[in-house]
Amino acid sequence: MADVAFETLLFNRRALIAFGFILLCFGILIANLYNLQVLRYEEYSTRADGNRIKLVPLSPNRGMIFDRRGTLLAENAPVHSIELVPEQVPDLHAAVEQIAAIIEITPEQKADFFKEVKAQRRFKSIALKELLTEQEVARLAVHLHHLKGVTLEARLTRHYPYGDLLTHGLGYIGKINDKEFKQIEENGQSPNYAATRDIGKIGIEKYYEAQLHGTVGFQEVEVNNRGRVIRTLREQPAVSGDDLYLTLDLGLQLKAQEALGENRGAIVAMDPRTGGILAFYSNPSYDPNLFVHGISGKDYRMLLNSPDRPLVNRMTQGVYPPASTVKPLMAVAGLEAGVVTEHTRVPDPGFYRLPKVSRPWRDHIKWGHGYVDVYTGIIKSCDTYFYDLAYKMGVDRISDFMQKAGYGHLSGIDIGEETSGLMPSREWKKVRRKQNWGPGDTINIGIGQGYWQSTPLQIALTTATLINDGARITPRLGESFRNKEQQTSLLQPKEQVIEVINPQNWAIAREAMYRTVLEGGTAHGAFIGATYTAGGKTGTAQVINIAAGVKYKASNINERHRDNALFVGYAPHDKPEIVISVIVENVASGGGGTNAAPVARQLMDYYFSPQYDAPQLPDRATVQKIQAERAAAMIAREQRYAEEAAREKAAKALAAQKASQNKADTNAGPAPANTETGTDNVPARSQPQNAAPVIPTPEPENLPAPQLDEEGQQQSQQQNGNNPTGTNGGGRL
Template structure:
């Protein structure tokens, strides 16, 4: 007999289980629906972009860097074609076999192989990796002829920055080099990193650095569809790169070459400026260096030499070196005395070969006595005694404010990096410079030393050239500059804007007096051996700047280490009646300015005023 109650209980349990199963299935479908809602609707835009990123690859196309030319169109920095070999690891196969096959044209050491393996391990296998980035035409042709033996390897042409004149004008041009981590971080902060995708070079020094944004151009890109493994399928779109603009400099490379050759192996600096517009015609810093060494990464041996050399070839002496300028300061001191009403040009003193103040004797070089001297004679024969005496008449702070107008101790703002301010002394400067209260006080003896360009004075050769150009231009200050125009990729020329000139309020009679005294220096005074036969009129001033104090002793070249010997200096402009060029020159540790620096100026003037005119005809 069947138990009806038991049968009903089993049926009820079965229905209950079915209902629970249905409920669980519905609940699962509900969760799935909610998830699909989130993926397909709520997060659709974000996930779609992520999918595109997985499907689309952006391949940057580097722009062609602008070239650099001198004022006459001579090439100073250009791009030359060279070749590189890229490997696609997923296609190429065994790396060891490939490198063995490439032995006829290149050699890999163990360090190269380790670095290459590391780069390969960090990619998806389809990203090209450069295994050689500087192949000449012969090696490139060999590879092209054997290309069928190298699946997964590609030969590509690339642009290489080149400086055809090597170390000539290197401190003006600067150089490009591989982007450092610090520079990369700065590009990211400034939002410029996208423009450097696909490029690993950036301007490091000189014009290459200052005008980096103009020279670099704008990178392009290819947008590619790729598989999940990274293999390209098709090109979706392409944006062409925009080449950087060419830059034309005020530098005359022929004048620059003459100036550097005249220095020979001597250390020093020269700056030549056109007084009428502030264009820098030549800028020399000796010794120099070859900027080509830095383009693909400098080798350790060359870097150690350049970085550790006692001659400091990497330092731009014209902008970064600061010096006492000796007697080349005297024309500006004399002009200050006239303008400030502290001295008349006709006032005379007796020069016994020294100036005595409170028991201390400030001597002329060699203790030469010039007898009765006025301002004109004092400039022509370079009487230290006369100028020492002005230290009792001219207040140091008033002098500071006067010569500051000519650019002494100021940043000129030239379009090169690394410019130093130097030191234009004043009572405030000395007070802030020293912590010891005894050293903070300004003494009359300090002022006396300044009158002959010594003491705390410390200026750059650029500042001295700028002051000389301003004097030649009758007190009209024009900002020194090197880049004068640029040419964009449409071949349109654009002039580079320069700041307006500044007129220093000077009396014409005083300027004429100083100029005439400097003409006598060049043709009848301390520089006459260099200029007495010149077919043009020169205004100049020689100088000999002490490197260290003799403390009353006598100067003897043979008894002094070379690096402690006096610097030879010269400033001048020509033609004196219509200046076309102004120069300042220092030959380090060379001695007398009349013997070592003035002859350099003569060769510079001869080329610019005579030979260049002949060439133009």
């Protein structure tokens, strides 16, 4: 009995311990369940939702761009693409081959895709092929459910209906590269670009990227275990970017293209009252649509290596000696400095000599102009008058005045592709050239030659400063941003930059410019029969040095080494509404009066005609036809250049062979002139200069604007048309 009682007690004790242990386990389970379901419900609920609920960013529609009258210049066109998300695709190579069996995928497209895969993050969707046709979309839609991580995307992308007409102003968009993505992250904007693939690369598209881009939206969607969307739970729509209205007038821009024709050069037309750019044309140009989806290596190399330099924005990056277009401003500077008066007369026998210097600086008229006052000096473009004026003023006062007017500085225009040019000074030459400034350097800048480098925009802008009695305006392509709620103006107020002792000095220069086109001046022939009053100044800038005593003859010179023709003018004379700056490169004969002024006349005629207020714009088929013709002309020009270069090379080889046979010194020639006694550094032999800046070789996907050094020149140290010291007869008209 005792054993039974003991065993019963032992059993009960063990049962109690076991029961307690079971209760403890259940307690732990219940406590843990309470922790999971009550205390940490939010955390685990969120994790669970994260496995089946995704936030899908929604790309905002980019703001569209219009001209001043509301004509669409940059639109958003629908396109389809096949895209893959690398982290969702088990075997990328196999997936690509599967897609290639359904639609055509070129080897180049495959290579670009895998290159992009390495560059981008694996959770980002990457396009294998864009611009799909309707047939390709239909084929892919049938097979899409078999392809994990592959989607058929429809989106809006940029399209520029007028092609190369507006490229250097509008710019273009392209795929975001690593450098740009890093900058976006540094600016804290990466969430806003979560669904964005493209970004403004150059021009207006880049400058106003923040306003044009818009604000990202999102969809909260439920997905299955394969990542497919089952349903949309909620949505926050993206906010479209603001529409941008430009100051550009499309009709006037088309007229600029027509007037310049196949000539290389640039045209800037602006409103001197507001700074609004009315026309902004650089030729040759290129179709920006090539860059939107990624330009091919072949096409990019063709643009990059073209001797015509279509990638260069000649209005703001092309640097040229301003030549005689600066004479009206130079006259104001001289009048203000008191070195001349309205009635001062300077003898012009056809040349000018510095004190104690025997060699002459010649006028463009070898027999001279007789006694010349400030009016005749501008009207007839008398070099001798301005040689004398510059010598009396000195470089310090000239450089100071011209920098205030706008030379040697960025204009502030709302695109990033701009060079400051070069307004030379005593200090500049000492630092950059390691030489002292000489009197010859001074009289060269008196006629806008020598070291002086400017852009067509600067020439227009400084003329507007003259018209506005020393008040400078900031040039603007953007007129206003508009959305459903408001309109924001982008135009800037005038700023007085030059205070003069006698305001009448501005009027004297304007009167001379008026008479230049009115009474036998250098631009008179171009404005015969005009129904409006106008003022202007012609100029001709040399591209190569011509030895002393040698007469310039364009037909004997390689086309790319011929003179550049310039003109700047305004109208009406009493209350100017428009200023036009024109540069025509490498003209076959004549100067600014016969080549550039007629171009400006065509634009002014259009501006003051009834057609300007009711323009008849070409349809898109006509625009495409014009583009094709212009592209063919550019190819023909390049072939002509190649032939000229071959002839030049053969001639040099023959000359070298003869020189070797005769044991002559191939480097013989006049020694460089002494800059201390009054000349620029003139090479012993003519040194050809390019008619447009040389650009470095960027990557096609990035395509940065050409970079120039602080002298306004390309970093290769070639410059566009640097002029010698009057050895060919001085500055021409």
